[in-house]
Amino acid sequence: MIEKERPYARLYLVFMVLALSFGAVVAKLAILQLTRTEKGLRAYTSLHSTDVHLTPVRGEIYDRRGLPLAVNRPETILIAEPFNIKNRPEVAAQLAPILKRPAGELLALMNDPRYRMYCRLAKGLDWKTIQEVMELRLAGLRPEEHPQRAYPQGSLAGSVVGFISEGTGVGGLERSYDRTLRGLPTTQKVTAVNQKLRMPDVDYSSVAGLRGADLVLTLDGYLQHVVEEELAAGVAEFSATSGTAILMDPHNGQVLAMAQYPPFDPNRPAAAPDKNLCVSDMFEPGSVMKPFTFAMAFEAGVLSESDVIDCENGRWRYSGPKVITDMHPKGRITAAEVLSESINIGTAKISALLMPQGKDEYALRDFLFKAGFGRPTGCGLPGESGGALRHEWWPIDRATVSYGHGISVTAMQLASRFAAFGNDGLIPQPHLVLGRRSPLTGDFFPEELPPPVRLVSPETARRVLALLHKVTLDGTGKDLKLPGYRFAGKTGTALIPDLRNGGYLEGQYIGSFVGFAPYPEPRFVLLVSLDRPVLHYKHTGKRNWATGGKTAGPVWTRMAERILHYLGVPPDPALLAADVQLARRSS
Amino acid sequence: MNREMRFLGPALVILTMGLVSFGLIMVFSAGAFISFDPDKGGITLWHFSRQLLFVGIGMLAMLFFANYDYARLAQWGRPMLFVVIILLLLVLYSPWGVGVRGGRRWLDLGPLPNLQPSEFLKLAVIIYLAERWSNRQEELRRFFSGVLPNMLLVGLAIGLVLVEPHKSATLILGALVGAIWFIAGGRMLHLFVTGAVFLAAMGFVIANSKYGMERITGFLNQEETASGAGWHATQAQVALARGGLSGQGLGEGLHKVRYIPDPHTDYIFAVVGEELGFLATGGLALVFLAFTWLGVRTAPRRRIASAISWRRAPRCSWPCRRSCT
Numbered sequence: 060m061i062e063k064e065r066p067y068a069r070l071y072l073v074f075m076v077l078a079l080s081f082g083a084v085v086a087k088l089a090i091l092q093l094t095r096t097e098k099g100l101r102a103y104t105s106l107h108s109t110d111v112h113l114t115p116v117r118g119e120i121y122d123r124r125g126l127p128l129a130v131n132r133p134e135t136i137l138i139a140e141p142f143n144i145k146n147r148p149e150v151a152a153q154l155a156p157i158l159k160r161p162a163g164e165l166l167a168l169m170n171d172p173r174y175r176m177y178c179r180l181a182k183g184l185d186w187k188t189i190q191e192v193m194e195l196r197l198a199g200l201r202p203e204e205h206p207q208r209a210y211p212q213g214s215l216a217g218s219v220v221g222f223i224s225e226g227t228g229v230g231g232l233e234r235s236y237d238r239t240l241r242g243l244p245t246t247q248k249v250t251a252v253n254q255k256l257r258m259p260d261v262d263y264s265s266v267a268g269l270r271g272a273d274l275v276l277t278l279d280g281y282l283q284h285v286v287e288e289e290l291a292a293g294v295a296e297f298s299a300t301s302g303t304a305i306l307m308d309p310h311n312g313q314v315l316a317m318a319q320y321p322p323f324d325p326n327r328p329a330a331a332p333d334k335n336l337c338v339s340d341m342f343e344p345g346s347v348m349k350p351f352t353f354a355m356a357f358e359a360g361v362l363s364e365s366d367v368i369d370c371e372n373g374r375w376r377y378s379g380p381k382v383i384t385d386m387h388p389k390g391r392i393t394a395a396e397v398l399s400e401s402i403n404i405g406t407a408k409i410s411a412l413l414m415p416q417g418k419d420e421y422a423l424r425d426f427l428f429k430a431g432f433g434r435p436t437g438c439g440l441p442g443e444s445g446g447a448l449r450h451e452w453w454p455i456d457r458a459t460v461s462y463g464h465g466i467s468v469t470a471m472q473l474a475s476r477f478a479a480f481g482n483d484g485l486i487p488q489p490h491l492v493l494g495r496r497s498p499l500t501g502d503f504f505p506e507e508l509p510p511p512v513r514l515v516s517p518e519t520a521r522r523v524l525a526l527l528h529k530v531t532l533d534g535t536g537k538d539l540k541l542p543g544y545r546f547a548g549k550t551g552t553a554l555i556p557d558l559r560n561g562g563y564l565e566g567q568y569i570g571s572f573v574g575f576a577p578y579p580e581p582r583f584v585l586l587v588s589l590d591r592p593v594l595h596y597k598h599t600g601k602r603n604w605a606t607g608g609k610t611a612g613p614v615w616t617r618m619a620e621r622i623l624h625y626l627g628v629p630p631d632p633a634l635l636a637a638d639v640q641l642a643r644r645s646s
Numbered sequence: 647m648n649r650e651m652r653f654l655g656p657a658l659v660i661l662t663m664g665l666v667s668f669g670l671i672m673v674f675s676a677g678a679f680i681s682f683d684p685d686k687g688g689i690t691l692w693h694f695s696r697q698l699l700f701v702g703i704g705m706l707a708m709l710f711f712a713n714y715d716y717a718r719l720a721q722w723g724r725p726m727l728f729v730v731i732i733l734l735l736l737v738l739y740s741p742w743g744v745g746v747r748g749g750r751r752w753l754d755l756g757p758l759p760n761l762q763p764s765e766f767l768k769l770a771v772i773i774y775l776a777e778r779w780s781n782r783q784e785e786l787r788r789f790f791s792g793v794l795p796n797m798l799l800v801g802l803a804i805g806l807v808l809v810e811p812h813k814s815a816t817l818i819l820g821a822l823v824g825a826i827w828f829i830a831g832g833r834m835l836h837l838f839v840t841g842a843v844f845l846a847a848m849g850f851v852i853a854n855s856k857y858g859m860e861r862i863t864g865f866l867n868q869e870e871t872a873s874g875a876g877w878h879a880t881q882a883q884v885a886l887a888r889g890g891l892s893g894q895g896l897g898e899g900l901h902k903v904r905y906i907p908d909p910h911t912d913y914i915f916a917v918v919g920e921e922l923g924f925l926a927t928g929g930l931a932l933v934f935l936a937f938t939w940l941g942v943r944t945a946p947r948r949r950i951a952s953a954i955s956w957r958r959a960p961r962c963s964w965p966c967r968r969s970c971t
Contacts (some may be wrong), residue, residue: 067945069829074942081935085928091886092924 115242116206118271120220120232123313123493126280127211128220129233129325134207135189136182141169143199150197154180157191214324216283218335219276219317219440219491222325230333231325232274232491235441239495242271272495275503277313282306285621286316290587293614294320297570297592297605303337303470304614306622309478309575309584312487312508314438338436338443341467342588345553346401346535346607347571348463350480350523352410353398355426357519361412364395364526368405375404381455383407398526399534401550403462410461420457424448427460430476430514431486432468437509438489444469463553474586476514477573480524481547481581483517521579528578535608539616541576542638543630544623548574548615550608555591567591570607572615582626585619587611650943658940661933662708666701668930673697676902676917677910693910696759720781723774727803730770733763734806751810764807764815768822771800775823779830786832793827793836808851813858820844878913881905886919886927893923 120129137158144150147169148162155162158181168178180200189202208223221231226241228234286304294302299320306316319336334340356362373388385403389396397405413422427433433448447467449456459465475489494505515523527547530536535550551571554563571588575581592610623630677693737743737753744752744760752760778796779785785792800823808816824841852858865879885901888894899920902909909917919927 069831070942070945073825073829074938077938078935081931085931088886088919088924088927088931091883092889092919092927093891 114226114244115269115271117208117223117226118240118242118273118495118498120240120274120276122216122276122278122280122283124280128216128276128278128280129208129210131206132209133204134182135184135186135202135204137180137184137189137192138201138203139169139174139178139180140176140199140201141178142175144169144197150200153195153197154192154200157188157195158184210325212280213326214322215280215287216276216278216317217323217325218319218333218337219278220325221441222328222333224328230328231335231440232276233325235439236274236492240271240274243269270498272504273498275493275496277315277491277493278317279315281625282622283316283318285625286585286618287318287320287322289614289618289621290318290320291322293587293589293611293617296614297589297594297610299589299592299610301336301590302614303340303586303588304618305337305470305474305586306618307474307478307487307489307584309481309487309581312475312478312489312511313493314489314491315583317491335440335442337470338438338440339469341444341446341469342569342590343464343466343553343556344468344473344571345463345551345569346403347473347477347549347551347553347573348466348468349398349401349406349461350477350527350549351427351430352406352423352461353394353526354480354515354519354523355423356409356412357522358515359413359422362394362409364393364522366394367391368394368397368408370397370402370405373404375407377407377458378454381458383458395526395529396534398549399530399532401462401530401535406462407458410457420454421452423457423461424450424452427466429512430479431512432466432472432476436469436471436475436489438471438475439491440471443471446472463551470586470588473571473573474584477549477586478584479514480520480527481575481584482511482520484513484515484520485511486514487511524575524579524581527575531574531578535606536572536574536612538608539572539612540638541616541619541623542642543632543635544576544619544628545578545631545634546574546576546616546619547578547581548572548612550606550612551588552606552608568605568607570605570610572607572611574615574619576619576623577628582628583619583622585615585622587615587618589614654940654944658937658944661937661940665933665937666704670694670697670701671896672914672918672921673910675897675899675921676914678897679903680909697910719773720777723770723777726766726770727774727799730763730767731803731806733761734767734803737763738806738809749810749812751812764810764812764819767803767807767815768819771803771819771822772826775800775826775830779826779832783831786827786830786836789833789836793832793840797823797840811851811855813848813852813855817848820848878907882913882916885913885916889920889923889927891923892925893919893921896921 116131119127119131121127139150141147148166151162151166151169154160154165158165160181165180168174168180171178182205184202192200193202210217210220210222217231219231221228221233221235223229223233228237228240233240286306290302290304293299302318302320304316304318305314307314317335317337321331323331323333323335325333353362369391370385370389372390373385375383377383383404387400387402389400389402389405392400392402392405394405394409396402397409410423411420414420427448432446434445435443437443446469449465452460456465471489476486478489479486488508488511490506490508492506494503496503514520524547527549528545530549531539531546536548539546539548549572551569551573553569553571555567555569556562557564569588569590570592571586573584573586575584589607589611592605594605594609674691674694674697677697678689678691681690681692681694683690733753737750742754743750744754746752751764752762755761775796782792785796804816804819804823807819824837824844827837827840852862881901885899885906888900894900899909899917901920902913902917906913906916915927915930918930
């Protein structure tokens with residue numbers, strides 16, 4: 060049937076040519092597909108995928124009882140994808156009444172070439188507004204939730220909590236614990252996003268494993284409130300320029316409250332300086348340092364409470380032209396009275412007692428360094444100052460430092476070192492963070508702390524504490540009343556250095572009171588310090604000698620009373636009755 | 647030969663069905679992403695459903711022609727050629743012509759899909775020339791009085807395609823005419839001279855057109871033009887290379903998403919290569935070669951068939967094209 064003719068030979072020839080070209084195609088395919096390595100392709104394929112940086116949800120901050128101090132409050136913002144919107148003027152006109160923004164403004168936003176793919180039309184929207192927008196059924200619009208930091212307690216503990224900016228802590232614990240709170244940032248590869256396809260929204264719950272840990276603070280919200288409230292009232296009463304207060308458990312260094320005036324509201328970080336005065340401001344403490352001099356002397360065994368010391372009637376030529384004076388001159392009094400009456404000359408003499416024993420005159424300096432003055436406490440707040448304690452001492456320094464001048468401390472240093480007298484001589488590590496809590500599992504990881512540092516023996520600590528109690532009985536603090544409780548403390552009225560002219564400012568003081576309550580088993584140590592308080596006598600209106608005992612002292616007792624009630628410390632019935640009788644008699 | 651007859655028919659059907667099925671799968675994969683439209687409820691599968699429609703039409707046509715003596719097509723050669731020439735004129739000079747991307751190649755048929763007459767021209771030229779030269783072999787010996795009149799007629803139609811401009815179709819039509827002429831027994835001198843004139847003319851046109859030269863320089867200097875004129879070609883090659891031996895897996899292709907244009911038509915081979923690898927692309931080439939071989943073996947069964955089978959083989963390059971035309 061098939062005729063073997065020549066034309067078919069031509070047909071097969073054409074087929075051969077075709078087969079050869081197919082072979083060439085297959086060969087080229089083999090070269091393309093089998094010899095090119097992935098590495099050689101990277102230059103091209105890098106165009107195909109993008110890394111999306113996922114910011115994990117920030118950990119939250121709570122007080123010791125679970126009161127939220129810093130939380131994430133999702134904020135809803137309306138996103139437009141202008142390249143997906145055909146009729147932008149109409150969309151803008153429809154949105155304007157709902158978003159309460161002029162249509163022209165919205166249109167300008169959507170027409171901005173920078174925001175072609177992603178344009179934030181409005182933020183901070185409630186769900187009702189979002190629903191209204193979505194009911195318009197417009198293409199290219201969608202709501203997006205962004206976590207937003209909020210501080211529900213306002214300025215309560217604001218300077219401790221701090222604040223964030225652009226997702227990074229810039230003040231307070233938000234800053235120093237930024238790495239804990241921030242969580243692990245991750246990148247996710249997103250490949251090949253088509254123009255019509257949106258990049259999938261990041262579901263924050265799915266990246267919760269990367270969420271930052273929550274912080275649980277040692278602060279107690281109520282105590283913080285009490286301390287802040289009384290401090291503000293005290294600052295107002297005595298027209299002080301600023302004030303600080305620290306409430307601490309002397310047995311473990313937990314800071315129960317830390318207040319400052321003026322307060323700081325992290326919700327409005329620009330409204331006030333975010334400096335934490337308790338750790339960043341240093342001041343010459345004055346008489347509140349005297350117990351440390353006594354502790355050193357007790358510990359060295361060169362002093363007993365009943366030793367009689369000549370206080371030179373208020374004027375003592377120390378060396379050359381240097382003269383030490385006292386406001387309330389005394390003659391020969393016991394060592395216990397030196398502290399309770401806060402006599403500078405007596406204290407300076409006590410600081411010299413160690414010298415005949417072969418100790419050099421740097422004994423006090425070494426003792427204070429051992430106590431941790433001159434370096435930050437490491438309480439966990441950023442910007443902490445170490446105070447100023449010089450290594451090179453003039454002979455006069457031993458005398459002045461013994462009563463708290465020529466040395467600068469921070470409130471945090473003072474309160475935590477003072478705590479040793481109520482903690483059997485051990486300086487606790489002050490801290491503000493109880494621990495971290497995993498938001499996923501609820502596991503709690505307590506803060507790891509260095510062990511307490513022994514300053515003096517328990518016996519010495521008790522002796523100092525007894526002297527401090529005496530201050531409140533018949534010393535500079537005898538006018539302070541804490542009905543139903545015994546307490547111990549030290550007043551301080553410190554001169555303020557004149558940084559411009561040298562020397563000290565005339566008539567301006569820092570009034571402080573540091574004390575323990577109840578005595579003899581203290582539940583807390585509390586420091587109150589007022590900067591430049593002014594005392595007006597009600598009947599004359601005259602400015603008066605505003606000592607720490609008369610300014611910071613009453614603020615201290617008002618705080619202490621509320622704190623003791625809150626802590627549930629029962630008052631001593633006998634004391635209470637006596638106090639009531641006293642009050643009746645005086646009225 | 648009867649034994650081969652029994653083999654040829656089923657083999658042709660099986661290969662066709664296999665290619666059509668494979669084409670459907672790949673069009674689904676290649677078009678799934680670009681047809682995704684959130685405004686229309688997300689997944690639309692527009693390209694796949696259209697392909698399915700064309701497959702249906704193609705099946706009906708296949709059933710019809712399976713029972714049709716294709717020798718009877720011969721009488722339709724000349725009328726078809728004239729109709730197509732009219733259609734080409736309509737494309738160029740009537741308001742129904744539709745231009746896309748710098749070429750006026752389609753006829754707007756209202757609700758129906760747009761029509762590309764140059765595709766029908768291929769069929770018409772094959773049938774016309776095959777009939778002409780099967781029945782009048784003597785014409786092939788004389789050039790001016792024998793070949794030239796046919797050439798002028800066909801050349802007029804092909805010229806209209808070139809004016810559109812549609813240079814690739816012009817080249818394919820030229821090759822088609824050359825192959826039929828050669829198989830029909832044309833004289834080598836005529837073939838060479840005509841071929842030389844044709845290629846020279848095409849060279850002149852390409853050299854003077856903007857995109858034509860860009861394509862060629864892009865082909866020659868791929869690395870340099872990778873981000874410009876050679877972008878698509880480079881991306882297609884990257885897609886192929888990414889496939890490797892066994893591919894990324896069906897549906898796993900990346901380049902169909904954005905990096906190559908028209909992944910469901912012109913660049914579908916790149917998608918096949920990326921998703922199924924060299925095993926599929928090489929295999930597909932072999933299948934097409936086998937398909938061509940079946941055409942060659944079928945051709946001698948009737949005189950005209952020797953030419954007609956060419957209609958199938960070289961232009962059935964990619965599965966989707968088959969059912970589109």
